[in-house]
Amino acid sequence: MTTVGMHLLRRETPLGGESFGGYLTRMAQKNGYDSAVWLLSAGGIRCKHGVSTNISFCDSAAGLVGLASLLGLDVSELLTLSYPRPTSKDARTDYTFFGHRVQQYVLRPDRPKVCPACLGEAAHSRRIWECSLVTTCPRHGRLLIDHCPGCSRRISWLRGKVCVCGCGYDWREAAPAMPLPDKELALTKYVHQLCGVKTAGEEANWQPPSNPLFTLSLRGLVSAVTFIASQSRGISCSTGRYITSTARNDSLHETFSRAYRVFEDWPVRYHEFLGQHQACAGKGGKLRSGGHPSLGASFGRIYSGLYTTLEAPEFDFMRAGFASYVFTQWTGQTTTPRSPVEHSLPHPGKYITGTETRHLLEVSGYHLAYLIETGQLRVVTPRKKRSRSLNLIEVNDLVSRP
Numbered sequence: 002m003t004t005v006g007m008h009l010l011r012r013e014t015p016l017g018g019e020s021f022g023g024y025l026t027r028m029a030q031k032n033g034y035d036s037a038v039w040l041l042s043a044g045g046i047r048c049k050h051g052v053s054t055n056i057s058f059c060d061s062a063a064g065l066v067g068l069a070s071l072l073g074l075d076v077s078e079l080l081t082l083s084y085p086r087p088t089s090k091d092a093r094t095d096y097t098f099f100g101h102r103v104q105q106y107v108l109r110p111d112r113p114k115v116c117p118a119c120l121g122e123a124a125h126s127r128r129i130w131e132c133s134l135v136t137t138c139p140r141h142g143r144l145l146i147d148h149c150p151g152c153s154r155r156i157s158w159l160r161g162k163v164c165v166c167g168c169g170y171d172w173r174e175a176a177p178a179m180p181l182p183d184k185e186l187a188l189t190k191y192v193h194q195l196c197g198v199k200t201a202g203e204e205a206n207w208q209p210p211s212n213p214l215f216t217l218s219l220r221g222l223v224s225a226v227t228f229i230a231s232q233s234r235g236i237s238c239s240t241g242r243y244i245t246s247t248a249r250n251d252s253l254h255e256t257f258s259r260a261y262r263v264f265e266d267w268p269v270r271y272h273e274f275l276g277q278h279q280a281c282a283g284k285g286g287k288l289r290s291g292g293h294p295s296l297g298a299s300f301g302r303i304y305s306g307l308y309t310t311l312e313a314p315e316f317d318f319m320r321a322g323f324a325s326y327v328f329t330q331w332t333g334q335t336t337t338p339r340s341p342v343e344h345s346l347p348h349p350g351k352y353i354t355g356t357e358t359r360h361l362l363e364v365s366g367y368h369l370a371y372l373i374e375t376g377q378l379r380v381v382t383p384r385k386k387r388s389r390s391l392n393l394i395e396v397n398d399l400v401s402r403p
């Protein structure tokens with residue numbers, strides 16, 4: 002369909018905080034179209050599965066000229082609705098959300114959610130709902146819904162009215178969900194605060210609870226929460242992107258709330274989590290490093306993730322909490338038979354590799370060599386030394402370091 006020079010009869014500008022899909026749906030409703038898909042197609046934008054992802058991540062002015070003309074807007078005005086890519090080169094998979102750099106996988110414009118009470122107050126779709134971490138509405142203290150109570154189907158953009166499902170059910174009339182306790186709203190409130198989205202009068206002065214999560218950037222918050230969530234669910238991808246790709250909002254809410262609790266009473270709950278994780282890694286037989294009780298063997302992906310996925314300085318508190326757990330509570334026990342390497346050790350004890358020691362002490366290889374040379378760290382070399390990585394360092398030495 003070609004629509005050069007064509008304008009919608011009824012036009013309005015986007016509202017503050019309105020989502021791209023929501024704005025197009027509102028314009029479709031105003032002009033009596035079945036859904037926003039018609040607008041996209043008339044604007045020269047190919048659209049396979051509804052409004053969905055493509056349009057929200059479109060940051061090309063040229064690609065939006067036709068749509069902007071149809072809607073009677075400047076392209077720059079329309080671009081404010083999309084999630085642009087950050088300018089830095091190292092952010093290839095990131096997008097900008099309310100001015101914050103954030104992982105693409107946490108932005109889900111293709112999985113619309115709504116708060117029935119918010120729609121009742123103002124009939125437009127909020128952009129903040131498109132973040133997977135936003136599972137609740139802090140203003141009304143309830144879960145957002147992503148499935149229609151009328152037809153039980155997932156809410157989609159294939160609808161002609163902002164507040165009404167394709168099945169005809171008006172979400173504003175949905176029975177209110179159970180109110181949530183404050184701690185289940187905290188994550189969402191923090192995202193709102195970071196994004197500068199006001200929820201209600203009394204929330205303006207909201208102070209985040211004492212929890213190290215609330216010192217993180219939005220991107221850091223997503224990384225930390227999805228990292229813990231993916232460990233809890235035994236998902237191999239430590240970035241947690243698969244958690245957000247298919248789950249329903251209520252199940253995501255449960256997953257994220259559980260991850261949030263790991264950061265409460267810092268570091269008590271985190272240490273409990275590490276204790277459980279250690280037990281699981283042992284049982285699952287995911288032992289590495291020849292079966293000796295190394296950190297890698299005991300903690301598996303959480304250990305490696307702390308130095309890869311979460312390598313940024315803002316996660317130092319997680320590494321420090323991990324180190325304090327290792328030094329005070331780690332048993333170093335494994336459930337596998339003792340390996341040849343372990344048999345060759347002169348006496349039983351807890352040992353970690355040189356690489357692990359460097360990570361824990363945050364020192365370079367040269368510094369580690371210096372510590373060993375000066376006798377500050379004792380090294381145990383198994384009789385059958387197969388590789389340099391089998392230089393094992395006594396954990397006791399690390400504990401007794403000043």
Ligand SMILES: [Zn+2]
Nearest residue numbers: 116119138141
């Ligand atoms: Zn609400």
Ligand SMILES: [Zn+2]
Nearest residue numbers: 149152166168
């Ligand atoms: Zn429905």
